Amino acid sequence: MSQKRSCKECQRLFTPSPRRPDQRHCSRKECQKARKRDWQREKMKNDEAYRAKQQASKKAWREKNPDYWAKYRQDHPEYVRRNREKQREREARSRIAKMDVLEPQSFFESGTYRIIPVRCDLANMDVILARIEAVSPGCG
Ligand SMILES: [Zn+2]
Secondary structure, three states, X not given: OOOOEEOOOOOOEEOOXXXXXXXXXXXXXXXXXXXHHHHHHHHHHHOHHHHHHHHHHHHHHHHHOOOHHHHHHHHOHHHHHHHHHHHHHHHHHHHHXXXXXXXXXXXXXXOEEEEEEEEEOHHHOOOEEEEEEEEOOOOO
């Protein structure tokens, strides 16, 4: 007899189907969606033929609907704003990751720096975030 286990997505307890004893997701709609998403992600990562097929069908769709995304972005400014924010976050994270690689000396040595406050919270003046920008010789 199969025992109850907790769903990978929603963590609720469920009884796996006797026909699929290694079932990880319960039967709720959201969890089945998540299961499909997981499956697709794995497939895209590991199955080159599947990936090529998906990309080809995406490309064909784009060619059939060349204005879809431009129109979508026009009709959904909130979507555009959120995406832009997410992109900025990704860029900031990758900048931080790159800074971690730099040796502390090479980062702080040599030269004049300009400190530019990027956020100054008036209610909390002891917290000021600043960007340090190196000024190249000759223009400082
Ligand atoms: Zn679930």
